[in-house]
Amino acid sequence: MTEDILWLGINAKYSHTSLAIRYLREAVPGSRILELTINHQLLDMLGEIYEQQPKVLGISCYIWNIEVVKRLLRLLPAALPDTVIICGGPEVSYGTADFMRDFPMVDYVLRGEGEESIRQLTSQLLTCQFDRSKVNALLDQSEIRGIAWRGADGTVHEGHDVTVADLAAVPFAYREDEMADICERILYYETSRGCPFSCAYCLSCATAGVRYLPLERVFAELDFFVRHDVRQVKFVDRTFNAKKSHFLPILKYLLALPDSCRTNFHFEVAIDYLDEEVLTVLGQLPKGRVQLEIGIQSTNEQVLKAVSRVNHWADIKAHINRIMSFHNMHLHVDLIIGLPREGMASFQRSFNDVYELQTDMLQLGFLKFLKGAAMMNLVTPYGYQYMPMAPYEVLVTDALSYGEIRWFHSFEMVFELYYNAGRCRKTANYIIREQEDGDAFAFWQKFTDWWEEKGFHKIGHSTKNLYGYLRDFASQAYALDRKLLDNLLRYDALLADGGRIRPENLDWNRQNYQDITADFWKGAPSRVREYLPGYEFTNWRDVNKKYHIEIFAYNVMEAEDKTLTSQRTAVLFDYTAAEPVDQTISLDLDGMAKK
Incomplete structure (x- = not known):
């Protein structure tokens, strides 16, 4: 009977995998999973679900897929009128009653961490032979924590969101028989839940404390990934280095893996909290074994204070420079556009501070107003306006107009095409040093303005054309010799994209x-x-x-x-x-x- 239960994950990309639906599959033995992407056509999605003929369909709802899920939900009753529909995930764990009123075809919502509550709900569904009315009557008498349902009179009972107290009770999400099909994709994994910090923009601020898996289990599960030659394991621990007695043994385990291991392990860390012992281990890791993501967000202390975040900038800078000197791992740093009090001048300082570090990637994200996050309490004090639908991105702040936010989207596009794609860094940095006295933001700002003047922000671009664009811009904006630019750009082209791109407008x-x-x-x-x-x-x-x-x-x-x-x-x-x-x-x- 549990084979009639299907868990649906709609991923942002094919290269991603869904951790949530795998947890549910293991929580309900015999149930099945289906993974699609947001790029699938809606009717194709509906057709694939219909082919499975589930009696229970559970859908994992996140910021990247919730708008697609909402459109899909409106079609499901026509194709599968008798199927029980369950939704779960961050996007429905808050504002649950409103969601269930807007989508009457949804029978139940898992609120919070659902691995334990879903066992109880599916047990009742199986006992009642998938009869909603019988299950709802039982829930009216004795609710299941973490489940929202409709009472006999149609009233929505929100229940309570829950966390799993003992993380060790959550089963391992992956199976031997699926690894051949997914080992080249990104596999998500966690060894802890919760975060010791309370940054207002992050949903982790809604959960108190941090819970950890036993290290013996972590080592066994990492062995599983290595044995199956997984390309990348991306830890979703909110702050991987929150507890040294937990994360340092994991790093040492990775250090001890054989040189033949090709698996890359991705962690998000608070890099200012690393100490000499940890830095020494990081320096000993084989090249490509680990990559680090570092959320800096801003270097303006007043901006950070407004969102309850503390950065130790001197330590962050010193530790990043130290790790960069190892030349053995990819470093990814983040800045957020739209934080309170962060106007153009403040962001320029933050950008220049972080750009100077020359990490492998500098991701520019836009502030989001997540359901359940403390950022919602700052909307009125800081005059925020934001998208009412996912991804809930900022539109106006106390320090940035909509026009400036819109311009930043072009800025981010240009920066992604060049710096974060690893293209034209030598050329850009040469111009920044020689023409802008080290002010990186000024260079990328002028380039973005030129880009918009040409209307390039409205169209797609081939990689080959990017080199010519930069040459034309720099010739115009800085009156640089085109021969010098041609030499720098040829050099950059041979260092990027595996040397495969040879733009025809350069003098090869x-x-x-x-x-x-x-x-x-x-x-x-x-x-x-x-x-x-x-x-x-x-x-x-x-x-x-x-x-x-x-x-x-x-x-x-x-x-x-x-x-x-x-x-x-x-x-x-x-x-x-x-x-x-x-x-x-x-x-x-x-x-x-x-x-």
Whole structure:
């Protein structure tokens, strides 16, 4: 009978997986799961659910899918009129009565953490042979904590949201027989629930305390992921390093994994709370084993105080610089646009502070007003206006007009296409240093204004065109020599996107030095091995796939910290590693190799 119960997860992307529906599947043995994405056509979704013919359909509701879920719910009664519908998740755990009144086809709502309450509800549904009226009558007599339902008279009883007191009681979410199908996707995992901090914009502020899984179980479950060669395990612990006696043994476990392990583990950390012992372990990790996400949000102390957050900026900066020096992990930092009191000037300072760190990614997010979060109490004091539907993004603040918020969306688009995509960083940073006296925000602000003047914020763009756009903007805004820009942009193109993108509007030296580079590859192997140990010439296709030599009119490899001057330079790019490796090589650019 439990095979008649289907849990539906609608993910933001195909590469994601749903942790919530897997928990429910394990809580109700024999039940099934179905994963779709928000990119599916609505009627295709309805058709896939119909094919399963569930007698009970449970839908996981989050900020990224709730608008799709609402549209789907209105279609379900026509396709599956007798199916019992259960919704759960953060989007329906608050304002539950209103949700159930607006969507009368929803029979029950799981409020809060549902792994224990769903066992009781499904047990009653099975006992009553999926008869809603009988189950509701039982609930009228003895409610199940964490369940909202409709009474015999149609009245919505909200019940109470619940948490699972003993996290160890929650079953492991993944199964052996599904791993071959999902090991290349992002698998979400948690070792704790709750957060020691109370940031107003985060839903974790609604739950007091932090609960942890026993370490013995964590190690066994991590073994499971490693054994199945999972590409990435993304921890959803709100603050992974909240308790050193919990997180440090996990880091040491990861350190002890064999070099053959390819699994990447993603954590969100409060980096200012790391100590020397933890930093030492992080420095010893193999490259790519771990990546860290660091929520900075703002560097303005008054802004942070307004949302009940405390940052220790000196420690954050020192620890990020220290970890960056390890060159063994991806660092992702966050800023939030629209925080109280954070106007354009304040955000400019925050942006410049964080940009200076040159982390792998600087994500610019827009403040959201999540149901149940304390941010809702700040709407009136700070004059907020925000979207009434998901994703509930800010529209107006006490310090930013709608026009400025709208402009920031273009700013974020430009920044994503270039910096966060790993493109044109050398060029941008050279201009920032040489032309803007280090003011990164001023550069990206001018670029965004130019972008909007061209109407580029309204259309899509091919990667190849991005290089030409930056060259045209910089030539116009800073009167920079186009030859210098061409050299910098060619250098950037060969370092980004695996070197596969060769924009046609740049001056590639495909013919000018062909004989010289051919002589380098086919000459004495010992000469090449000075730069590429173990090199053996096989065929031109193999060479062209793995390596590239480009001749520049400037010593572009000094772009990080020097003003460039004319100096013909040969640079070898090696694409055999996970990230391109570039190095200067010695060639006689007048026609003969020196070695």
